[in-house]
Amino acid sequence: MEELNSGSDRNNQMELTQQSLIYGLPDDIALLCLARVPRNYHALLKCVSKRWRDLVCSEEWYSYRQRHNLDETWIYALCRDKSEQVCCYVLNPNSSRRCWKLLDGLPSRSFKRKGMGMEVLGKKVYLLGGCGWCEDATDEVYCYDASMNKWTEAASLSTARCYFACEVLDEKIYAIGGLGSNSSDPHSWDTYDPSINTWICHSDPNIVPEIEDSFVLDGKIYIRCGMSAVTSHVYAVVYEPSSGTWQHADADLVSAWRGPAVVIDGVLYVLDQNSGTRLMMWKKETREWVLFGRLSSLLTRPPCRLVAIGSSIFVVGKGLSTVMFDVGSAGNVEGVMLSSSIPKLVSDHDVISCKCLAI
Template identity: 70%
Template sequence: MEHQQSGSSEGTSEMGRTQTPLICGLPDDIALSCLARIPRKYHAALRCVSKKWRDLVGSEEWYSYRRKHNLDETWIYALCQDKCDQIHCYVLDPSSSRKSWKLIQGIPPRILKRKGMGIEVLGKKIYLLGGCGWCEDASDEVYCYDASTNCWSQAASLSIARCYFACEVLDNKIYAIGGLGSNLSDPNSWDTYDSHTNSWKSHSDPNLVPEIEDSVVFDGKIYIRCGASSISSHVYAIVYGPLNGSWQHADAVMASGWQGPAVVIDGRLYVLDQSSGTRLMMWRKESKEWVVVKRLCQFLTQPPCRLVAVGKRIFVIGKGLSTVMFDVDENMNIGGMMVGSSISKLTSPDCDVISCKLITL
């Protein structure tokens, strides 16, 4: 009997430990409602309070609750390469009163020197895909960074090893498109990744070419800007529609004016043309023409630049992570140069920006 009582006491003690409330004296649903309203910049501190708080901040429940109640915040992530060809990842909180880029630690050593990697965001994770090195052919490896836990891990490998390829997200799936690699068995192929099954599926289409210069999701379709081919010297674009599952040639006028990084705001396509100065272009699909929105001051931008959009604000991110931001709607009504604010670049100005992505958490 004494032995049974002892076991019962241990079970009760264990149950008590597992049912420890998030905040003493509050039901967990109320505690979640309180904690989820704490700004994202303090989430790292929340993870240090207790194991239960750490697990909560990294959970799908936390992610879903903040998204459902419009509490989530968008941060910008930039993948860069320094003059020694080493990869670095930085993050920027665009809503902070003291905006500055911060270095993310822990990039897996295997990919620190890789070039031609794809980078894409799915949910709260950044995926770094494929790539190659001076003494390494194209890789099929995929690594991901969970922004909610600040941890790196390895994900399912690509169906085919790739480098210098396009990456986009459409219908909650990652598309790894085209690319190069001596072992690339099908250069007219692309892979799709399903996070629910943690697996890739391979596809093929003769209209897809391996030489890809840029990509963007626009009007629910993936657009790819291709380089000059052996048949034609002009730049052209192809488009993928999920309904028919095939690639077709895009509008020739649209392709001719797509001369730089692109971003979509409220269904409108913007391109940063850096071929002659720096100017922001907009595609008018109704009249099928490119129009100049505004020119950017050449002293503020450090080409080559990348673009991201947070709400109505466009962030132009250049060499050394020099950053200029402006509101598209406000600048539409102002003549002359773009009006905006800037963020100081890194102390190492030789850092080139490979890609910029957003995570809303």
């Protein structure tokens, strides 16, 4: 009987060990410990056991790290190389050895497409639409789950699009304007709700197909549709969520919007690349644009894209050359802002879009 009981106890212990995240600890305490492991090591955690892998890939892990301010933000850049092939790179800005790394597994059907949109919602990166020399605009959408490190095909756009704007507002993705197939409405936009995994199409005559840039400010989406060659007037419209309509944007606010834009703590910044590289700031109180500072021409390689993490702006240029500075503590010498930088790649990739994703 003692031998039988001993064998039973061993089986119970083995079963408990297999079921527990960490032997001898309740799962909530184990989660508290494991969730504090830096994101850079999450791939190693997934190799320990199936339970650890499932945990690291779960919504529970994602939401726990967010709730306890443990999430870390990485930057994803969609690029085009010299052979006109699309590729994606990722940067961990908190790493002691900061460098851009190639993200493998990009769907082969997107390699040669142009005019694709890129957006981040939750822990997923979405690649939307696009077209090619022998291919009309497509409605295809691909999704990269950053926790699983895996690309899959996602719900298709309701309208085929290329060269369009992408933004996130109220936990929905907006795909706005752009060029499409002959049957597509050029004055339309799609919204994607992940809770129902569906795109819904809307239409508004104020949207024009040729969209150059976009940003979200004060809970509204702004899109820039080009500039008049005669008057230098910037044509921009703004989406009002309360009415679900697009209206002409404030002329003063968009007057200096002639480059990539980013919003930090409700403040709009624009990178002017026409004569050198200048960062302009919109002052709501006085309703005017002011020069925030200039960036060294030795570090920036236009055309650049902007992305923000906290109060830091990352200026990502040709070849993924990257300049970083904090707008809250940016000093300057003779008007040039002090900054740090990340070396460019060996090849001169063109940067199409940059987005941030936190896990």
